[in-house]
Amino acid sequence: MGLKKILDNLKPTFSEGGKLSAFGSLYDAMETFFYVPNETAKKKGAQIHDAIDSKRSIFFVIIALIPVILFGMYNIGYQHSLVAGCEAECGVLCNFLYGLAVMLPKIAVSYIVGLGIEVAVAQWKKEEVHEGFFVTGILIPLIVPVNCPLWILAIATAFAVIFAKEVFGGTGFNIFNPALVTRAFLFFAYPSMMSGDKVWVNQNYMDCINGTIDGISTATPLGQLGAGEAVSYSAMDTIIGTIPGSIGETSVIAILIGAVILVWAGVASWKIILSTFVGGALFAYLLPYGDAEALNFQWWEQLTVGGFCFGAVFMATDPVTSPRTEGGKWIFGFLIGAMAIIIRVLNPGYPEGMMLAILLMNIFAPLFDYCFVQANINKRAKRAAKK
Amino acid sequence: MSLFSKENGEIFKGPLNLNNPIAVQVLGICSALAVTSQLKPAIVMGLSVTVITAFSNVIISLIRKTIPNRIRIIVQLVVVAALVTIVSNILKAYVYDVSVQLSVYVGLIITNCILMGRLEAFAMQNGPWASFLDGIGNGLGYAIILVIVGFFRELLGFGSIFGIQLIPDSWYMENGGLYINNGMMTMPAMALILLACVIWVHRAVNKEEV
Numbered sequence: 077m078g079l080k081k082i083l084d085n086l087k088p089t090f091s092e093g094g095k096l097s098a099f100g101s102l103y104d105a106m107e108t109f110f111y112v113p114n115e116t117a118k119k120k121g122a123q124i125h126d127a128i129d130s131k132r133s134i135f136f137v138i139i140a141l142i143p144v145i146l147f148g149m150y151n152i153g154y155q156h157s158l159v160a161g162c163e164a165e166c167g168v169l170c171n172f173l174y175g176l177a178v179m180l181p182k183i184a185v186s187y188i189v190g191l192g193i194e195v196a197v198a199q200w201k202k203e204e205v206h207e208g209f210f211v212t213g214i215l216i217p218l219i220v221p222v223n224c225p226l227w228i229l230a231i232a233t234a235f236a237v238i239f240a241k242e243v244f245g246g247t248g249f250n251i252f253n254p255a256l257v258t259r260a261f262l263f264f265a266y267p268s269m270m271s272g273d274k275v276w277v278n279q280n281y282m283d284c285i286n287g288t289i290d291g292i293s294t295a296t297p298l299g300q301l302g303a304g305e306a307v308s309y310s311a312m313d314t315i316i317g318t319i320p321g322s323i324g325e326t327s328v329i330a331i332l333i334g335a336v337i338l339v340w341a342g343v344a345s346w347k348i349i350l351s352t353f354v355g356g357a358l359f360a361y362l363l364p365y366g367d368a369e370a371l372n373f374q375w376w377e378q379l380t381v382g383g384f385c386f387g388a389v390f391m392a393t394d395p396v397t398s399p400r401t402e403g404g405k406w407i408f409g410f411l412i413g414a415m416a417i418i419i420r421v422l423n424p425g426y427p428e429g430m431m432l433a434i435l436l437m438n439i440f441a442p443l444f445d446y447c448f449v450q451a452n453i454n455k456r457a458k459r460a461a462k463k
Numbered sequence: 464m465s466l467f468s469k470e471n472g473e474i475f476k477g478p479l480n481l482n483n484p485i486a487v488q489v490l491g492i493c494s495a496l497a498v499t500s501q502l503k504p505a506i507v508m509g510l511s512v513t514v515i516t517a518f519s520n521v522i523i524s525l526i527r528k529t530i531p532n533r534i535r536i537i538v539q540l541v542v543v544a545a546l547v548t549i550v551s552n553i554l555k556a557y558v559y560d561v562s563v564q565l566s567v568y569v570g571l572i573i574t575n576c577i578l579m580g581r582l583e584a585f586a587m588q589n590g591p592w593a594s595f596l597d598g599i600g601n602g603l604g605y606a607i608i609l610v611i612v613g614f615f616r617e618l619l620g621f622g623s624i625f626g627i628q629l630i631p632d633s634w635y636m637e638n639g640g641l642y643i644n645n646g647m648m649t650m651p652a653m654a655l656i657l658l659a660c661v662i663w664v665h666r667a668v669n670k671e672e673v
Binding site for chain 1: 646647648653
């Protein structure tokens with residue numbers, strides 16, 4: 077147990093009165109991240125009985141995200157070689173390594189900026205560093221287009237961590253999902269970097285042909301539908317995920333593997349995931365884009381394109397910003413699915429509506445909880461009055 | 464009591480800082496979000512509100528003893544409406560482009576809570592000179608916040624100040640650079656967040672008093 081020994085040896089340096097006590101919260105975060113702390117609550121006082129603490133439960137989310145991350149990296153490379161015209165000589169590994177090289181700086185920026193602010197705030201308030209950002213930090217690079225510049229990503233991450241999370245009191249108190257707030261900020265502040273047909277393929281970095289490619293246009297299925305054109309991808313493409321799109325959102329298969337892990341581990345609520353798909357499917361059926369044959373787009377393909385799956389599985393199920401009551405979860409999910417389709421089809425300004433739908437329902441989550449709790453109180457009060 | 468006594472100084476200085484109508488009383492937010500996307504309209508708006516608050520305060524203060532209590536709000540509204548119309552016409556005559564930019568918000572000064580608040584809370588009880596100082600102070604307190612928010616919104620949203628480009632053209636992405644203007648700064652939503660930041664800083668600096 078070399079790591080344990082190192083951590084124990086360092087403990088006095090970071091404790092109060094030690095040389096590096098200013099970074100005490102950082103040390104505490106690392107220690108409790110690697111090892112379950114052995115201090116338990118005293119016999120008297122508040123007691124919470126659970127097999128895993130929140131640091132372990134967020135770890136399941138990261139595990140569930142691994143297929144998405146790996147496929148996202150591969151797809152970055154694949155889309156690039158497709159445009160560069162070298163998919164024949166660049167195999168799976170080459171595509172993957174290319175994607176890894178493009179993706180790593182984004183992950184690094186997101187973690188450094190976000191955790192930097194979290195640690196600074198925790199140190200300033202003399203609190204522990206909360207673990208929520210471990211998930212947010214990996215979600216942020218997955219929901220942006222590959223061409224998003226790093227400095228813009230850094231600004232958006234800082235904005236979301238400060239204004240969506242820390243001002244509300246940190247992890248567990250935020251009303252909105254911080255990763256989605258990052259995306260919303262990017263979407264409204266730098267629209268030319270977030271949508272359109274120039275952002276989905278990495279344009280000028282390590283080409284397999286020499287020199288850089290300029291002005292590549294690749295449209296996402298939703299972009300094509302928004303422009304009233306026929307979709308040039310088959311349903312199989314959108315399910316496997318070899319289409320342009322934000323890094324993590326393209327592959328339905330990878331996301332469903334993640335969904336199974338999350339539901340099996342009990343971290344995400346299957347009720348939210350299921351009801352989101354039900355709401356989405358119902359409204360996709362009721363509100364078609366137009367002639368399905370001419371557009372090469374069946375109604376159920378709505379659920380496989382864009383960020384629908386990713387949002388339903390990884391964003392809507394965020395335990396902090398979704399309702400706690402079981403009935404609330406059903407309504408919450410159903411309305412997210414419905415709103416996402418309504419925004420996509422009926423609002424010409426926004427080809428994709430999943431982000432806005434989830435953020436909108438985040439606001440209503442406490443209201444759903446309130447209604448269901450109140451209804452239960454009334455029911456029991458009536459029952460008590462009858463006796 | 465002399466014209467520039469200590470009490471009168473306090474009446475004038477209070478709203479500039481510790482009793483600021485926007486940062487402390489959180490009044491007049493609507494127009495502060497609407498007109499601050501650029502610095503020039505923000506300044507014109509701030510000055511218009513200053514002039515209107517000052518003179519409506521003076522007029523109401525002069526006739527405060529003759530106004531029947533039951534219809535005082537209507538009398539106040541008539542005075543403010545008359546002044547707003549005058550200011551609106553002056554703006555149209557001398558700074559037409561700014562007046563077009565401000566559009567309905569000049570007319571809507573009449574609904575600005577700061578105005579009615581000062582008339583009710585101050586001019587109805589105090590003499591004309593003190594009311595004048597109070598009006599100027601509150602108008603300038605409002606203008607300061609507008610200028611701060613307008614400065615950051617124009618700089619970050621358009622890369623310019625008073626319409627003069629500050630960020631070099633070669634920095635922009637379309638010219639091969641890295642920089643892009645922040646489109647969110649041009650939206651009222653970001654003005655609200657900037658306003659919150661101003662209030663945040665103000666309260667952090669004046670921890671004891673506010």
